[in-house]
Amino acid sequence: MQALFSQLVAGLSLGSILLLAALGLALTFGQMGVINMAHGEFIMAGAYTAFVVQGVIADAGISLLLAIPLGFLVGGLMGVILEATLIRRMYYRPLDTLLVTWGVSLILQQVARDIFGAPNVDVRAPGWLSGSIDLGITQVPAARLFILVLAAAAVIGLSLVLKMTPLGRRIRGVVQNRDLAETVGISTRSADRLTFFIGSGLAGIAGVALTLLGSTGPTLGTSYIVDAFLVVVAGGIGQIKGAVIAAFGLGLLQATFEYSTTASIAKVMVFVVIVVFLQIRPQGIFSVRTRSLA
């Protein structure tokens, strides 16, 4: 019974990590159709932001809380620069974007290696985030609980921005019908740039959070990029709620399979489930119905 609960927690926690990594991608890939392979490196940039902030402010707790908005800013700015210099020139050319952004991701990894050195760096977790919280039936590592809360906050924040603000309405308008949005006077250029800023910024936040669990090194992003794409594709293009369900679904599946088999087999089984699922439902869990012809 205890194993069941601790695996439930492990699955939910893995889901929240996948969700954080994929949320920004759901926006840039899901909504704009840009296959950005450098998304993982924005995650890495967020993680290194946490490291740099901790270098300035020694208190692990304060520096972590400060690193979250700063990571958002760093990731977002990198995204905007990438959008303005390269991606803008290749909308509607998904394959070219894939190759170009993959190249950018390799360059960014090497840049990180040159700035911070090849070995991993250490971001200390604050005292209140190390150790476990006892829930009676099972124990939850505090860091994982924190990430779960952070992921929930990110989803709620993003939905609020998209639903409630004029800015969000513009973004949704452009996603649903670019030509019509342009005709009614929305600047699609600035909407694109904003979407990219928010999407990449969310990757930065994911990076800050991941320093609590894993390594902070130049190749941090590559460990998450494939899973993040899987979440977005399985969740359905253009839907935040699809990404949420897919992330937690995949997290729970992975944890369940891993407990009953091994980590490697579990990975294979998750892939098989996704392939079969996409055979039955190629559009993912949810899909946007639009009148555009794209």
Next chain:
Amino acid sequence: MSTRRTRKRLLGAVAMLMVAGLVSAGCGSRVGASGPGGASAGSCADTSGNSVKIGFLNSLSGTMAISEKTVHDSLLLAAEQINTRGGVLGKQLNVVSEDGASEPTIFAEKAGKLISSDCVAAVFGGWTSASRKAMLPVFEGANSLLFYPVQYEGLEASPNIFYTGATTNQQIVPALDYLKQKGVKSLFLVGSDYVFPRTANKEIKAYAKANGIEIKGEEYAPLGHTDFATIVNKVKGAGAAAVFNTLNGDSNVAFFKEYRNAGLTPAAMPVVSVSIAEEEIGGIGLDNVVGQLTAWNYYQTIDSPTNAAFVQAFKGKYGQNRVTSDPMEAAYTSLFLWKAMVEKANSFKTDDIRKAADGVSYDAPEGTVTVNGANHHIAKTALIGKVGPDALIHADWSSGAPIQPDPFLKSYDWAKGLTG
């Protein structure tokens, strides 16, 4: 119309990728093929002048760069020191560095290039067993020499490779002896899912069976695995006395953070690691590994004049915040061992060096090491260490004397029937 055009472009790009793949594969096979035919390739090294070329082949990019860059640094230090002390047989060393890019096929390709177009006298490098296995036929085909500086899973002895890291009976077996001595009665095995951990665990299980140690569980994570919640849950549930860790690379960071967060401590359930050295402690975070155990043949804290000089020279060249670790020391030592072999043979030729190799010894930072001419490994002293609060590893136990290398574990009864 537009979809047709994109599809055409897609096909074009895919075709281009395939052509590129074929071309590079072609290059790869050409390098391999030139090996056996070109026995002269091994001896195209020009040793007539007052300098001689040697090749360093390490991953300077890709996932393995994190570790291999440090080995490259210490190889460069050794070459520099040899040159300032008069070179090898009076000839200055001329280093050609190549990037293996963390890809075994690129290692094989670059090894071929170093041998047959740069005409180096010997090559130093490699890290993963996959890279070594990829390079092995290239060196055997060209009858050239590779010095491989990393501890590995054993069960190999190529006439064209010198193994200066530990084989299993100099690292894993002593670690098990140590645990047995400490009264450990049960183990949980955690490793990355590839050849080294699987082979090592096979040996550990054979040892455990013969010595009455119970194996409570065995878990493998894919290389680069980042979520250890489930595996740590299993470890916690199994309740073994200690964990034997053969994880490699970044996975160690995630594993140790999870281990500590789950409330497991070195006092209650120590973890013995064979892939974590001084270099990795900073990245994992000292708080997460302090008090845990490691098995190696060298630590920066070894108290000897030779080691003090090595550490001082390394820090002097690369910065005071750098540390030295076992693979770095094994690489550094490999260059000096090659020098000693060449000088004993009075020749840079592979066959002469091989004949002279047996018994060549060097007063290395880890202590005196001696080459075993029969299996091309070296006799080394095993040290079990504990991660200290100063982020260095301190030897807690020593085998006392150098252990003769036995890559096929022939001298151990419990290992009968083990195969790669």
